[in-house]
Amino acid sequence: MDAFFASVELLRYPQLQGLPLVIGGGRRRADEALRHVPEGGTLADIPVAAFPRLKDYVGRGVITTATYPARVFGVGSAMGLMKAARLCPQAILLPVDFDEIRRCSRHFKEVIREIAPVLEDRGIDEVYIDFTEVPGGQREGGRVLARLIQKTIFAATGLTCSIGVAPNKLIAKMASEFNKPNGISIVYASDLQTRIWPLPCRKVNGIGPKAGAKLQAHGIHTLGELAACERAWLIQTFGASTGAWMHEVAWGRDERPVLTHSEPVSMSRETTFERDLHAVHDRAVLGAIFTQLCAQVAADLQRKGYVGRTIGIKLRYDDFRIATRDQSIAQYTADAATIRRAAGQCLKRVPLAQPLRLLGVRVGSLVKADSPQALEPARAHAGSRTGHTDVLSGSLF
DNA sequence: TCTGGGGTCCTAGGACCC
DNA sequence: TCTGGGGTCCTAGGACCC
Numbered sequence: 001m002d003a004f005f006a007s008v009e010l011l012r013y014p015q016l017q018g019l020p021l022v023i024g025g026g027r028r029r030a031d032e033a034l035r036h037v038p039e040g041g042t043l044a045d046i047p048v049a050a051f052p053r054l055k056d057y058v059g060r061g062v063i064t065t066a067t068y069p070a071r072v073f074g075v076g077s078a079m080g081l082m083k084a085a086r087l088c089p090q091a092i093l094l095p096v097d098f099d100e101i102r103r104c105s106r107h108f109k110e111v112i113r114e115i116a117p118v119l120e121d122r123g124i125d126e127v128y129i130d131f132t133e134v135p136g137g138q139r140e141g142g143r144v145l146a147r148l149i150q151k152t153i154f155a156a157t158g159l160t161c162s163i164g165v166a167p168n169k170l171i172a173k174m175a176s177e178f179n180k181p182n183g184i185s186i187v188y189a190s191d192l193q194t195r196i197w198p199l200p201c202r203k204v205n206g207i208g209p210k211a212g213a214k215l216q217a218h219g220i221h222t223l224g225e226l227a228a229c230e231r232a233w234l235i236q237t238f239g240a241s242t243g244a245w246m247h248e249v250a251w252g253r254d255e256r257p258v259l260t261h262s263e264p265v266s267m268s269r270e271t272t273f274e275r276d277l278h279a280v281h282d283r284a285v286l287g288a289i290f291t292q293l294c295a296q297v298a299a300d301l302q303r304k305g306y307v308g309r310t311i312g313i314k315l316r317y318d319d320f321r322i323a324t325r326d327q328s329i330a331q332y333t334a335d336a337a338t339i340r341r342a343a344g345q346c347l348k349r350v351p352l353a354q355p356l357r358l359l360g361v362r363v364g365s366l367v368k369a370d371s372p373q374a375l376e377p378a379r380a381h382a383g384s385r386t387g388h389t390d391v392l393s394g395s396l397f
Numbered sequence: 398t399c400t401g402g403g404g405t406c407c408t409a410g411g412a413c414c415c
Numbered sequence: 416t417c418t419g420g421g422g423t424c425c426t427a428g429g430a431c432c433c
Contacts, residue, residue: 080400266404
């Protein structure tokens, strides 16, 4: 989906079309002005001047989506809002409306499934579709079906998307970015050398900042240069698994099927505090947040019908270092108090002398709540705990 | 006054079991 | 006066993605 979060807001506020618009932010949402709907009017009648501006934002949020008129100023996804405010203070800032986003996400996926049922969910705004068995799916290399999907989604939701059609998921993902927004791109296996090899290695889904930098350091910038590397050298340099995989993707090879179903592995809740908190000085407020996170995860599990038995915590310190601890318990659970107790044990095993920026709670090893395993006691690991125990932590939580 | 939240997968060492 | 080998589970950290 094209600039999904921003596009969803533009449906409600068409008066913002063409203006720099940024979606993002944390708890402190400067959206009070949006109550200024004129007498007898709608959301579309709110004057542009009433909308909150980036320069008025106070907090630690990041940008989720920026529209093109905002990107011109150099602001983009994942940028801190404070930095973005210096680049484009007059940009309009709207918070993420998760309920509305989820509704639109379900809607566009349903529209696609009615046309092409073999669909893999890749998050809120992205899917893989297998055209192979869809009637007409091969016409013009898939362009006819892609156009039909685009038009049907737009008619149903008013939203645009970009589609890449290719022999496999690896190439299709790259192709989908060739012609944004509202574009279609068809890439054949025979186009590998002309259309894929000139691309930077970072365009591959799975080659991130670290692998990209390491490739660069070896003078490998494009996929063509990667394809020219000896498989044995790649394995020697990046390890057996990653090295072999890099060789495959550089040659455009990918056999992964489109998966229509998957089970969740873990569920978590985490929060970044408005200011850094200290385990001793801010003990009460930290404890309340901790309890609330456990309650939220428990509610998520119960709502979705899952139980888990690996309970974990995550801390982010003021210097951005991350620490995690987890513990597997004997009984599967979705109970807030049980989660809280196990997570509290985890907290006693992690250093707490340094100010904290973030706290998270996670439940893993999930099974369906109504499955036979959910009732059976599993083996809880009772091995020796040689981990670090901070002198401060014992009585805190 | 930089840097969210919710995920998946991989690696690697140690415990433990047969 | 020597100490195997294979398999699974548990835990911590890290890379990466949307």
